[in-house]
Amino acid sequence: MVAISKRVYLNVVVLGSLALSSSAQSLADLNCLTEGRVFNCTNFINSFCTQSGQVPVLGQNTVSQCFVSEFNCNFYAWRGEVANTGAAGEFDQANCESVLQTITNVCPRGGSGRVVDGSFWFTVNPNDASCGNVTVVSS
């Protein structure tokens, strides 16, 4: 009994510190686009982060999705801070959500950013170019 409750306690501590460190992630390198369409792509952030967040991406590569709307919402996650020599890996979905949410809140024309020391850069760019047949593309 004692061993079990200790284990439960340790699990709670670990979860607590994970939650703390993830909520402590702050945004770095925020850049707003200065040209292009003004459009709010907030409603697609969750789909992008959930769906593209399951796609393993090599260093120096990008996963992207385009969502058809009044103006199309192009989303990109570039694994730019990692060399292209290692294994593929997915981005952190919570980081994706928080970076893109901040961008849509402060950048009317979209923009890009990452969390401090994050290996993925996230971009949202609303425009009127065709989405083509781009869905989930890792290249």
Ligand SMILES: *[C@@H]1O[C@H](CO)[C@@H](O)[C@H](O)[C@H]1NC(C)=O
């Ligand atoms: C963008 O749309 C969302 C959802 O409709 C809304 O909550 C948010 O306030 C909007 N952001 C801006 C900057 O208008």
Ligand SMILES: *[C@@H]1O[C@H](CO)[C@@H](O)[C@H](O)[C@H]1NC(C)=O
């Ligand atoms: C769709 O994607 C394929 C493969 O990338 C490409 O060859 C084709 O031209 C695209 N079609 C359209 C309509 O964009």
